Amino acid sequence: MxxxxxxxxxxxxxxxxxxxxxxxxxxxxxxxxxxxxxxxxxxxxxxxxxxxxxxxxxxxxxxxxxxxxxxxxxxxxxxxxxxxxxxxxxxxNGYSPKKILFAPATYNLAETTRMLDIARGVSRHEFAKDIFEVYFLSEGGQFERLIEKEGYTLKRSGPPLTDEKIAHIYAVNDEEKIGTIFTRQELVTKVTGDVASLKELQPIAVITGSNLSVPVACQITGTPLVWIVQSTWFEEFFASGAGVTDGIRFAPLKRIADFFVYIGIEFWMWYGFIRPVNAAAKHFDVKEYKPVFNFFKGDITLVAEPSGFSGIPLPENHFYVGPLLANQDFPIPDEVRNIPRDMPLVYFAMGSSGTATVVAQIIESFKGAPYRVIAPVKQLIKTKPDLEVPPNVLVTDWLPALQVSKMADISVIHGGIGTVMTAALAGKPVVGVGMQPEQRANIACLERKGFAVRLSKSKDLPKRLQEAIRSQLSNSEAKRKAEEYSMEMAKWNGPHNAADILYQKFGKAD
Structure with missing residues (x-):
C-alpha cells in the first residue's frame, strides 16, 4: 500500500x-x-x-x-x-498551537516591519495560521507600538534599551563612532533575560534579523533559530569585494583589493558587534561565532530578496523568500497627496538609521534644485533644530514607502535592505548614499542592474548628489531597467513564502 x-x-x-x-x-x-x-x-x-x-x-x-x-x-x-x-x-483535535517567536530589534523600523510582514504571512497562511501562535519579544524601542497596533502578543525581555543606548548603537553601526554596541556585561544581562523568556514561552522556533543576544539564548535553550538576512551579509559577498571593487578591471589588482575590503569589513563586524557576543557565549559555555559571519546562520536562514539579487549562490539550508517590506498603515498627508507636479519629484528616505548630520546635509543640498522632494525624515532630524528646510522640500513623518515611491520619479535612499527592496519594487531609478558597508553593498547590487548610482557619504556629497540626481532624472535606460526589475520583483510573495517554509519546517505533524 x-x-x-x-x-x-x-x-x-x-x-x-x-x-x-x-x-x-x-x-x-x-x-x-x-x-x-x-x-x-x-x-x-x-x-x-x-x-x-x-x-x-x-x-x-x-x-x-x-x-x-x-x-x-x-x-x-x-x-x-x-x-x-x-x-x-x-x-x-484539542491540540495546543505551537508558539513561534519573533525577536526583532524594535528600535529599527525595517527590522520590525520585516518581522511583522512574516507574522502577517503566518496569520494568513492556509495551514500555518491554525498551527502557529505568534509572539514577539522586544528589547525596547519606538517601533514596539507597530507590533501592539496589529494585535500580536508582545513580551519584553530584560531592561529596555534607553534612547541614549539606541543612539550609540546607530552611531557604531553607521561608522560615526568607534566602539562596541554592547559591553560583555550588557549582553550577559540581555541573554539571561532572553533565556528566561524562552523557557517561559517554549517556542517551536525563534525568528530574528539583527537581535544580538537571542542567538546565544537559543543555543543555551536548544531552541531552533531562524535568521532573516540578505545575501549581502554572506561571507562570499564580502570576499568578492562587496561591490566596492566592481570598477577595478585588472583581475590581480581586484583580488588584492577584495582581500583588503574583506579584512576591513570582518574587523568592523568583529570589533563592533561579534566580539561582545562571543564574550557572552563564552560566559554561558556555548559555541562562539567563528568566523564572525557564522553568527548569521540559523537552523534555517531565509533570504529576504529575489534570487539573483547579488549573484552570490546560497549556502546550504538557506532559502530565498522574496522581499519583505514595510506595509504599515501610515497615513498619507494631504500635502503629500496634493504636492504640485510642476517639476520632477524625488523621494528621499533614510529609514530609521540614517545619520542626522548626513540627512541634514542632503536636505540643504536640495535648496534651489529644479525638482520637489518628499522626505519622510522628520524623526531623523530632531537633533537638528536649526536646519532650514528649503521650500521645495516637504519633510514628513513615516509614510507608506511603496505608495509614495511610486509617485516619485527617482528615489534617494541610504541603502538599508528595506529601502532598497521598496525602491526596486517601485520601479524607479535610485541614488544611494550608504551609511555603512552592508548598505553600500545593497546599493551596489542595484548599481550592477543598471538603475542605481552609489555615492560615498564623505566625499563632497552635496555636489556629487546633485549631479547624480540630475543624471538619473534624465536617464531613460535606467528607468527602463528599473521597470523591468520591478516586474521581476512583483513575482515574489515574500510573507507567504516565508510562512510556507516555517510551516514546512516547524508546523508539520511528526
Whole structure:
C-alpha cells in the first residue's frame, strides 16, 4: 500500500519538535492511510494557473534543492478540504498551537516591519495560521507600538534599551563612532533575560534579523533559530569585494583589493558587534561565532530578496523568500497627496538609521534644485533644530514607502535592505548614499542592474548628489531597467513564502 510522505526535515529540527498527543497521532495515521488509498499522492497533479505538477514537484518548487538553496518566487499550497484540513488543524483535535517567536530589534523600523510582514504571512497562511501562535519579544524601542497596533502578543525581555543606548548603537553601526554596541556585561544581562523568556514561552522556533543576544539564548535553550538576512551579509559577498571593487578591471589588482575590503569589513563586524557576543557565549559555555559571519546562520536562514539579487549562490539550508517590506498603515498627508507636479519629484528616505548630520546635509543640498522632494525624515532630524528646510522640500513623518515611491520619479535612499527592496519594487531609478558597508553593498547590487548610482557619504556629497540626481532624472535606460526589475520583483510573495517554509519546517505533524 502506498504511504503518505511528508517532506523530510533535518535531525536537528526533528529533535526540537513537540510530540503530538497519542490520539492526534492516531488520527493522522488513519487519515493518511485513507488518503494513500486514493493513490500515490506524490504523483497527484496540482495546478497553479496554467501550470501542472506533482506534489513532489510542488514541494521542490517551495523548498528547492537544499544544497543550492534554489527556490521559487511564490507558492500556494493545494489542499484537500474537509477531513484532511481537520487533521492538519490541531485546534480541531484539542491540540495546543505551537508558539513561534519573533525577536526583532524594535528600535529599527525595517527590522520590525520585516518581522511583522512574516507574522502577517503566518496569520494568513492556509495551514500555518491554525498551527502557529505568534509572539514577539522586544528589547525596547519606538517601533514596539507597530507590533501592539496589529494585535500580536508582545513580551519584553530584560531592561529596555534607553534612547541614549539606541543612539550609540546607530552611531557604531553607521561608522560615526568607534566602539562596541554592547559591553560583555550588557549582553550577559540581555541573554539571561532572553533565556528566561524562552523557557517561559517554549517556542517551536525563534525568528530574528539583527537581535544580538537571542542567538546565544537559543543555543543555551536548544531552541531552533531562524535568521532573516540578505545575501549581502554572506561571507562570499564580502570576499568578492562587496561591490566596492566592481570598477577595478585588472583581475590581480581586484583580488588584492577584495582581500583588503574583506579584512576591513570582518574587523568592523568583529570589533563592533561579534566580539561582545562571543564574550557572552563564552560566559554561558556555548559555541562562539567563528568566523564572525557564522553568527548569521540559523537552523534555517531565509533570504529576504529575489534570487539573483547579488549573484552570490546560497549556502546550504538557506532559502530565498522574496522581499519583505514595510506595509504599515501610515497615513498619507494631504500635502503629500496634493504636492504640485510642476517639476520632477524625488523621494528621499533614510529609514530609521540614517545619520542626522548626513540627512541634514542632503536636505540643504536640495535648496534651489529644479525638482520637489518628499522626505519622510522628520524623526531623523530632531537633533537638528536649526536646519532650514528649503521650500521645495516637504519633510514628513513615516509614510507608506511603496505608495509614495511610486509617485516619485527617482528615489534617494541610504541603502538599508528595506529601502532598497521598496525602491526596486517601485520601479524607479535610485541614488544611494550608504551609511555603512552592508548598505553600500545593497546599493551596489542595484548599481550592477543598471538603475542605481552609489555615492560615498564623505566625499563632497552635496555636489556629487546633485549631479547624480540630475543624471538619473534624465536617464531613460535606467528607468527602463528599473521597470523591468520591478516586474521581476512583483513575482515574489515574500510573507507567504516565508510562512510556507516555517510551516514546512516547524508546523508539520511528526
Amino acid at each position: 502506498p504511504t503518505w510522505n511528508l517532506p523530510t526535515e533535518r535531525p536537528s529540527l526533528q529533535a526540537a519538535r513537540i510530540k503530538l498527543p497519542a490520539e492526534l497521532t492516531a488520527s493522522i495515521r488513519v487519515g493518511a492511510t485513507q488518503l494513500a488509498m486514493m493513490g500515490d499522492q506524490s504523483q497527484h497533479k496540482c495546478r497553479e494557473g496554467n501550470l501542472e505538477y506533482t506534489l513532489d514537484e510542488h514541494r521542490h518548487r517551495l523548498l528547492g534543492d537544499e544544497k543550492t538553496g534554489e527556490s521559487i518566487p511564490s507558492f500556494k499550497p493545494t489542499s484537500r478540504r474537509g477531513s484532511t484540513r481537520a487533521l492538519l488543524d490541531g485546534r480541531n
